Amino acid sequence: MPQQSPVRSTPQRPPRPDASMSLLTNVMDHSLDEGYAEAAARKQADGSGGMPKTLRAKLGLAGGLVLAALVVTVGAAQARVAAPVVAKEREELIDRIDRETEAADKLKDGVDALRDDVGARQREALRHSGEGDRTELVGVLAGAVAVHGPGVKLVVNDAKDTSVGGDGDARSTSGFSDTGRVRDRDMQRVVNGLWESGAEAVSINGQRLTALSAIRAAGDAILVDNRPLVPPYTVLAVGDGRQLSSRFQNSADGLYLQALEESYDIRTELSVEDALRLPAAPSVIVRTAQPMTETTSATEKGTS
Incomplete structure (x- = not known):
């Protein structure tokens, strides 16, 4: 009876510790999709792997x-x-x-x-x-x-620390502004106050004022008859100097100017002068009014 060779038993590999976690093991072992891996392999084989x-x-x-x-x-x-x-x-x-x-x-x-x-x-x-x-x-x-005679000289200037180009309101409801700049409304009140106090002729920075003169503003500039003026504003008024000065300072416009000086540091200087010279206005053009003549008067009486 022939002798049979002994049967060798194949040793069994011990089970993996993570055998029960097959899904996680597959994800970790195959983190890159096979399609991406094949594409990378083809590029590497063709020499077109690209630069880093x-x-x-x-x-x-x-x-x-x-x-x-x-x-x-x-x-x-x-x-x-x-x-x-x-x-x-x-x-x-x-x-x-x-x-x-x-x-x-x-x-x-x-x-x-x-x-x-x-x-x-x-x-x-x-x-x-x-x-x-x-x-x-x-x-x-x-x-x-042109005229000459006694009167007053009033110099009005902006506050010292006033910045150029302030964009605040010209004047608030109370009549004042916190910009420290002299505005056209201020000069209007100054001129009207001098007329009311008895001035016979007035000029601002050498610009003679007439019944047709206009004081306006263009930005931060003050215009007198469309001519820009720069501070300080020198106002000359011909009249009884002492009486004119006293009346103006006690008027509402004089008190307004004093309030500007006290509250907003606008600088003013008023002095009585013995001799002032004011130039003539550049042009006085009347477009509507006509001089009265005897013929015109007779015609009006006949029509009435």
Whole structure:
């Protein structure tokens, strides 16, 4: 009887400790999807695995810097080329402004000379007709002729620490502002107060005021007959100096100006002067009123 070889029993591997957690084990062992793994393997086999992201980022940054440097260089070159042209145009514009300003000044001097000549001829003609004194008085009251005499000098200025370009309200409901700037309404009240106190002629910064004058504002600037003025504002008023000063300071407008000085640091200085000279108004144009004549009076009586 043949002898049988002994049967060797295959030793059994001990079970894994995590055998009961097969799902988690599969996820950990196969964290990358098989499709992604195959695609990566094909790219690596074809030699198209691509460059690392860090290298691509560095190359992109370098390209951006080169492009920016190119733009700056081109802009600087263009500015360097255009600079002489711009400077030349600026100089030509300045020269033109200077020439036009000089021409305007000459025309103004000519107009003033002609106005003085016309006024002298009118006074001479009226003197021969016996109406000279009356015409002189009308010219003084209308602001058409220059005047001189005693009066008061009032200087009104912004507060010391006032910033240029304040955008607060011109005046609040109480009539004041916290900007410390002199406004057109303030100058209107000053001028009206001087007229009411007995002033016979008034000027602001050399600008003669008439019955047709307007004090307005354009931004932070004060305009008198559309001509801008800058502080300090010097107001000259011809009249009985002491009486005019006393009446103005005790008037409502004088007390208003004093309140501006005390509450908002607006600076004022009032002095009595023995001799003031006020220029004539640049032009006194009446568009509607007509002088009364005997013929006009007779016509009106007939129609009535």
